[in-house]
Structure formats: structure tokens, C-alpha cells
């Protein structure tokens with residue numbers, strides 16, 4: 001049965017879609033912008049042995065979500081706006097509605113349980129964040145993810161939580177500075193972060209979606225080692241065969257950059273997150289990628305080599 005992927009055109013969602021399609025599973029891609037969905041569907045179709053549907057829908061559209069979840073067996077829950085906390089609640093409500101409808105449909109036809117014993121229940125796989133485990137983290141983003149997790153756990157549906165550390169792909173924001181000035185600008189450039197390859201998150205998600213063995217499990221997903229921005233800059237320099245300079249931003253400069261890019265409450269939360277990084281709270285590695293996927297997590301060096309053209 002169909003796996004619904006929210007945030008389908010985003011960093012993690014598109015990688016989950018690729019993996020499910022390669023495994024011959026039917027997918028339904030959800031995001032707002034029809035053009036991005038159309039392009040992604042076009043990329044996926046040549047490898048598809050089952051349906052690849054694309055449904056443009058806003059996560060704030062209750063009825064649209066209910067329609068989009070019809071026939072869903074599992075949902076990858078990716079929300080990205082802490083200023084719209086209703087998105088997770090609406091997704092959980094739509095999944096509950098579909099679970100009830102599926103149970104009725106089955107009772108009306110042949111009755112009985114699904115072979116996996118889950119009844120008609122939709123499996124929710126929630127993309128959260130590892131910061132939720134940090135007792136010192138009390139910023140908007142972390143509180144929002146904790147509440148999202150609570151909603152999923154209390155939904156009455158089978159669930160799996162994915163808690164990644166920072167994505168390696170966040171360093172793509174350095175690409176223009178590297179290309180144009182051979183420079184990386186960072187706040188807390190010496191602080192180490194056990195960042196994770198989004199493809200490893202996607203592999204964990206694809207393994208979990210619809211698999212009862214993952215019900216009730218929480219996967220803490222990090223890379224194999226913690227690296228500072230200075231060390232990542234050094235690795236990128238070696239890869240590109242050029243010298244790169246790391247320019248350390250002051251707190252005021254970092255704050256100004258965040259305020260220029262994000263709404264005020266989000267900028268404040270991201271600054272708090274940066275301070276926790278500087279205090280060393282993001283350096284621990286976790287075994288979640290190996291446990292969920294059966295293989296070692298990807299190194300930053302490998303991720304960077306695979307994305308070399310973005311920096312060159």
C-alpha cells in the first residue's frame with residue numbers, strides 16, 4: 001500500500017522517495033509547489049515499478065490532507081514551520097481518519113487484520129531532531145519538535161521517531177562563499193558537531209516506513225564522527241585542491257545574518273542552537289544509523305566528495 005511522503009521535494013523527502021521507488025513501492029509525494037513535484041516525479045518514474053503520485057497540498061489544508069492520505073499505509077511526517085504548529089496536528093488527525101476508514105473498508109469487504117497485525121492503522125514516521133534530548137535546549141524549534149513528537153506518540157497509531165543531528169547538507173550554504181572568495185564564514189567554527197548525511201536519514205526512514213519492526217522505536221541519527229566547521233573547511237579545501245579560509249563571525253554578526261534570513265522567533269531559536277553547539281552539546285555520536293540501516297554512517301568526506309560540484 002501507498003507510502004505518503006510529506007516534504008517530498010525537500011532534502012530528506014526526495015531521498016526517501018528515491019529509495020522507496022527503487023524498492024518497487026508505491027509512493028505519493030506531497031508538497032505545496034506543483035512544479036517541484038512534477039520535476040521530482042519525472043526523475044523517479046524511469047525507476048518506478050509501482051505508482052508515483054504527486055499531490056500539491058498545503059499542510060494547513062485539513063481537507064486536502066484527508067484526501068491526500070486516502071489509502072495510505074504509512075506517512076513520512078516532515079514539517080518545517082515552527083510558526084505553524086497545527087501542521088503536525090492536522091497530519092495526525094488525517095492519519096487517524098484514514099486508519100478508521102481503512103478498518104471500516106476491510107470490515108466491509110473481507111474483515112480481519114492486515115497480515116502484519118496492525119489493523120488499518122497508518123504508520124507515522126516522524127522526522128524530528130536530536131536536540132529534543134538536550135535538557136538545556138528550550139528554544140522555539142526544540143519545543144516545537146518535542147510537541148510534534150508528543151502528538152505522534154499520543155496519536156494511538158503506530159509510530160517511529162527519527163532524531164537527526166544537523167544535516168551535512170547545511171554546509172551547502174557555504175558554497176557561494178567558497179566558489180567566489182574561497183572563504184567560509186561561521187560562528188563557533190571550532191565547535192564540533194556530529195552532523196549526519198541526509199541520505200542516511202532517508203535510508204533509516206525508508207527502512208522504517210510500514211515495517212512493524214520499527215513501531216515504537218526512536219532512532220538517534222548522527223554521522224560517524226564530530227567535526228568542527230574549521231575541520232570541514234579543511235576537508236573541503238583538500239577535496240577542491242585549494243586553500244580555504246575560515247572567518248570566525250562574532251555573535252553580533254551571526255545574529256544579524258540569522259535575522260536577515262529568518263523570521264525573528266526562528267532566528268532567536270537558531271542563535272540559541274548555535275550557542276549550544278559552541279558549548280559542545282552536539283559532539284556526541286549515536287549508533288542509530290547502523291541500527292536502523294545495518295551499515296556504518298557516511299563520513300563528511302564522502303558526503304562532500306559526492307557533492308563536490310556544488311562547491312567547485
Ligand SMILES: NC(=O)c1ccc[n+]([C@@H]2O[C@H](COP(=O)([O-])OP(=O)(O)OC[C@H]3O[C@@H](n4cnc5c(N)ncnc54)[C@H](OP(=O)(O)O)[C@@H]3O)[C@@H](O)[C@H]2O)c1
Nearest residue numbers: 007008009010011012031032033058059079129165166167
Ligand atoms: N537541517 C537540519 O540540520 C535539521 C536537523 C535536524 C532536524 N531537521 C528537521 O528536518 C525537517 C526539515 O526537513 P528537510 O530539510 O528535508 O526539509 P526542506 O528541505 O526544508 O524542505 C521542506 C519540504 O516541505 C515542503 N513544505 C514546506 N512548507 C509546506 C507546507 N506548508 N505545506 C506542504 N509542504 C510544505 C517543501 O515543499 P514546498 O515548499 O513546495 O511546499 C519541501 O518539500 C524539519 O522538521 C527540521 O526541524 C533539520
